[in-house]
Amino acid sequence: MEIVVQIKSSSILDIKNILFTIFYQKLNYVHFNIDQQIQQQKKNSQIKRTKKLIMIQIVEERSEGQQQQQYEIDGVSERIWEEAANQYRQEIQQLQLQLWQNSVDKMFQKSNGVPKKYLQKLKMMKMGKSNRQCSICCNQFQKDELIIQLPCKHIYHKSCVDSWLQSSTKCPNCRSDVLEALKIQEK
Known part of the structure; x- marks a missing residue:
């Protein structure tokens, strides 16, 4: 232009x-x-x-x-x-x-929790004398009650933690990945 x-x-x-x-x-x-x-x-x-x-x-x-x-x-x-x-x-x-x-x-709601083969590897014990309580059900632990200790060292009633870990791989307290910790322990 x-x-x-x-x-x-x-x-x-x-x-x-x-x-x-x-x-x-x-x-x-x-x-x-x-x-x-x-x-x-x-x-x-x-x-x-x-x-x-x-x-x-x-x-x-x-x-x-x-x-x-x-x-x-x-x-x-x-x-x-x-x-x-x-x-x-x-x-x-x-x-x-x-x-x-x-x-x-x-x-x-397909299960995306911890597989049963890994649940069996969790440490089970009987509770001694304690004033602690399960943070899932909020009930006190009773003497000689069966409890499970997760790899992060938190403890829960066996029935409580079993139902929790069927739908989640995380610890209810610290949110650490239980499945990953169990896989690492397996190696």
């Missing part, structure tokens, strides 16, 4: 008007270019949408057993479009299956 301006007088007001005119012309030019780019993007997106709709229509016609004509869209045969559509269909089915499985898992 070339702007030719002739300066007739050298007054400051005239120079301001000339600069304003140049600025206004450049601004209009920029707006025109942006509008042109937006129009081109709209045309491109409409073309892409049309191609997708044609592809979907071809696949639906093929699946309904209608005429078996060979279509071509921009030099790409119907077979390629059909393969692409089938891949998308399979991916959608896999995602639906995963969502369904996640819902079922949440509904039935």
